[in-house]
Amino acid sequence: MDEATYRGMLDALKAQVSPTTPPDLRAQSFADLETFKQREEVVEYAVFILSRTDMPEHDDFTRHFALQCLEAAAKTFGGEMSPRGEALRNHAATLLTCGTKPLELETFHIKEGVARLISSLAEAAFPDAWPSFMDGLLSAWQNSGEASAELCMMTLRNLAEDCTDSNFNAKLTALRRNGIMKAASVHNDVMLNLTFSYMGLNFQAYRQANDEMAGAAAAGMTMSPQYQEAAVRAQRAGLLLRAGLSMLRRFVLWIRHDQLLTPEHDFVSVFLALVPARELREEAALCLAALVSRKVSDLTLLRRLIVELPDAVAASPRPPADEPLQDLSFWRCIGSVVSDLVQFNANPISVMDEILPPPPQSQQAGAGGHAGGAVGAVGAAAVGDTAAFERYLAMS
Numbered sequence: 001m002d003e004a005t006y007r008g009m010l011d012a013l014k015a016q017v018s019p020t021t022p023p024d025l026r027a028q029s030f031a032d033l034e035t036f037k038q039r040e041e042v043v044e045y046a047v048f049i050l051s052r053t054d055m056p057e058h059d060d061f062t063r064h065f066a067l068q069c070l071e072a073a074a075k076t077f078g079g080e081m082s083p084r085g086e087a088l089r090n091h092a093a094t095l096l097t098c099g100t101k102p103l104e105l106e107t108f109h110i111k112e113g114v115a116r117l118i119s120s121l122a123e124a125a126f127p128d129a130w131p132s133f134m135d136g137l138l139s140a141w142q143n144s145g146e147a148s149a150e151l152c153m154m155t156l157r158n159l160a161e162d163c164t165d166s167n168f169n170a171k172l173t174a175l176r177r178n179g180i181m182k183a184a185s186v187h188n189d190v191m192l193n194l195t196f197s198y199m200g201l202n203f204q205a206y207r208q209a210n211d212e213m214a215g216a217a218a219a220g221m222t223m224s225p226q227y228q229e230a231a232v233r234a235q236r237a238g239l240l241l242r243a244g245l246s247m248l249r250r251f252v253l254w255i256r257h258d259q260l261l262t263p264e265h266d267f268v269s270v271f272l273a274l275v276p277a278r279e280l281r282e283e284a285a286l287c288l289a290a291l292v293s294r295k296v297s298d299l300t301l302l303r304r305l306i307v308e309l310p311d312a313v314a315a316s317p318r319p320p321a322d323e324p325l326q327d328l329s330f331w332r333c334i335g336s337v338v339s340d341l342v343q344f345n346a347n348p349i350s351v352m353d354e355i356l357p358p359p360p361q362s363q364q365a366g367a368g369g370h371a372g373g374a375v376g377a378v379g380a381a382a383v384g385d386t387a388a389f390e391r392y393l394a395m396s
Contacts, residue, residue, distance in 0.1 A: 079124030196265030
C-alpha cells in the first residue's frame, strides 16, 4: 500500500465532507475518489481502513467509502473463480465476523453496507464460485457474537429480497435467482431452527431487561447503573429481534406455511408475541401481513390467527394522548392483515366448524333430552365459539 496514495485519498474525503471546500476543489476531489475506486489494489486500501477502526481518521464517512470501494470490486470480479475473486470473498467473510464495532455502537449505514456487500457477492458467486457461503454464514451467526449475528440476518434479508421481491429482483436474471434460491433452500431447516432458537433467547433477554427497567423506573432509579445496564441489554436484544423479523418477513413470502409452523419452530407465536412490543410491533405486523398475503391452506394456522391475533393486538400499548397518530402505520398494517386474511380465505372461514371448535358434548344434549333444549344449547355454544372471530373482524 502506497502511503502517498492513501493520504491523498483521505485528503479527498476531507474535501468532500468539509462545508468550506470551494466548488472546483470539491468536484476534483470527487473525480479523484471515483478514479480511486477503479484502482487494481483498491481492495487492499479498503480492507486496511475497515480493519483499523481504532484510527481516528477512519471515521464512519471513511469506512463508508471503503465499503463503496469493495462494492465496486464486487461488481467487477466478485463472481470470478480467480484468486482475486476468492480473496475478495474471504475479505468480506472476515469483515462479517470481526470488521465492525459492537452491536449497539455501530452506525446503521455501515451495517447496511457490510450486509449489502456480502449479499452482492453471494448473488454473483453462490453457489458455483462460493459453495461454502451458506455454511459459513450460518456458522458465523452461531459463533461470532451479536454484531455478526445481526449482519448475517441482514445479509439473508437482502438475498431473499433480491431473489423474490418483484420490486427488487430486476437486478438478477430469472436463471440466477432460481439457482440461488434452489441452493439456499437446502439450508432452510437449519436456518429456521437457528432463527427460532436465537429469537427465543433474545425475546427472553428483551423481556427481562424491560422488566428490570420498569422496576427501576418505578423506584425512581432511572439514573442508576442497574437501569443503564438493563437499557443496553434491551437495546441489543431489540436490534437482534428486529433484524430477525426483517429477515423472516422476506422469507415468509416464499417458504411454505407448514415449514413455519412445526414442532421445532412455531414462528406464528413469535410474530404474535412481539405485536405488543412497541419498538418491534410494526415489524411483527409486517411479518403477519406477509404470512397472510396468500391463501392459508393450513386450517390450524388459520384458526390460530383468528383466535389469537385479537388478544395480541389488545395487549399492544396505545399512543400518548398528545400524539394520537403515532401508531397509524401499525394499525394500517393490522387492518391489512385482517382484510387479506378474510379475502384470501373467505371460503373456509364461511364454514365456521372447520375453524372454530365444535360445541362440547355436554352441551349437545338438551335439558331432559328434549329437542328444543338441544337446539338451544347448540345455539348458545355457537355464539360463544364465534366470539373470537367477531372480535377479530371488529379490528378491521
